[in-house]
Amino acid sequence: MREFHGCRLIGVYARHSCRTKYLAHVNTLLTDVQKTFIQTTPFAWLLSIDTDIKMCRKLVLQLCNTWLERRGGFEVRSIFIPFTKLDVCLGLGVRGNGEMFKLFKEEVDCHTRRLFDTNDVSVDNVYEQLQNCIKGGEVADVCRLYLLLGLSEFLFPNRGGKVHLGLFELLDDLSCIGKYNWGGVIYEYLVSSLCDAALCVGNAQKRSHCHVDGCIFALQIWAMEHVLFGHNKLAKTKTCIPRILHWMHVRVGVKQKLKKPFPLMK
Known part of the structure; x- marks a missing residue:
């Protein structure tokens, strides 16, 4: 199953x-x-x-809750941070051009x-x-x-x-x-599902759950580098490409780590 x-x-x-x-x-x-x-x-x-x-499930939900579809990024403490195809390519070590x-x-x-x-x-x-x-x-x-x-x-x-x-x-x-343009397809597949999930979170009275298809860990890498650990020594200990090699053993799940950038978290 x-x-x-x-x-x-x-x-x-x-x-x-x-x-x-x-x-x-x-x-x-x-x-x-x-x-x-x-x-x-x-x-x-x-x-x-x-x-x-x-994958930090609370982080997934918070990203759905702060996703801005028209701008292609997240609003974290009133600051807009884009999530791009380049983030996916660097995070997962895949090509960002070529044949779709x-x-x-x-x-x-x-x-x-x-x-x-x-x-x-x-x-x-x-x-x-x-x-x-x-x-x-x-x-x-x-x-x-x-x-x-x-x-x-x-x-x-x-x-x-x-x-x-x-x-x-x-x-x-x-x-x-x-x-093939793996980065482009991975990005479009993930973002398409993220947009649907964000709508579900925004209409909580109509849906009891939302489901995000695609490589959620690409979003978690983005969050760790741009929001959670971006200025921490942890992020500077190694320069790994793809970035997943650096972050796949780092756990994100402690409430205090998420509460600062996402103050609405309970």
């Missing part, structure tokens, strides 16, 4: 499905040959994930899709298939399944836990995945 994580504020629950639980476990199973192959892709940094990265692609398709027939015999492929299906493939499958297929897991579990997660059909075709030709 797909996991949901929620937090309540002003009568509304905020939920998301962004996690790295499966990815962290798979990273302990891969062989050196398989890792070397994955390192030739733009997502080699996924191999550094060794924990189920924790579509996540949503009605039907796909390609090699990566044929690795599954189910009508709807879920993150759980990818995790199970990848574990089987690691034991004796083709190295290229292990790489395809690994990237599919990282994309579906962490970068493009959704409330149903389903794999977007548009991702399968991209992974057939591994030599071409570097040409």
Whole structure:
């Protein structure tokens, strides 16, 4: 079953499905040959994930509550701070230009899709298939399944836990995945859902919860660098690109850390 994580504020629950639980476990199973192959892709940094990265649920809800759709950023203590595609690219180490692609398709027939015999492929299906493939499958297929897991579990997660059909075709030709504008698509997917969630928070009487699809941790990286720890020595100890390598072990959850920039927090 797909996991949901929620937090309540002003009568509304905020939920998301962004996690790295499966990815962290798979990273302990891969062989050196398989890792070397994955390192030739733009997502080699996924191999550094060794924990189920924790997203601060209260922070997610506060960001939904302070999001300004028309300006593309957040209002924190009456100060507007933009959230841009560049923030996503630096945070996740993905390309910010190149060819755009579509996540949503009605039907796909390609090699990566044929690795599954189910009508709807879920993150759980990818995790199970990848574990089987690691034991004796083709190295290229292990790489395809690994990237599919990282994309579906962490970068493009959704409330149903389903794999977007548009991702399968991209992974057939591994030599071409570097040409796509991953940062642009990740950003648009996340912001689109953030806008919907912000509306839900603003209409608490009509909805009991909101759900933010996409890579919530990109927002958390932004918040840690621009709001929470930006002038702290913690943010200056290392210069890591992508920035996730610096922040993935830093926990945000202590109420006092959030109460100063978000005074309405209870």
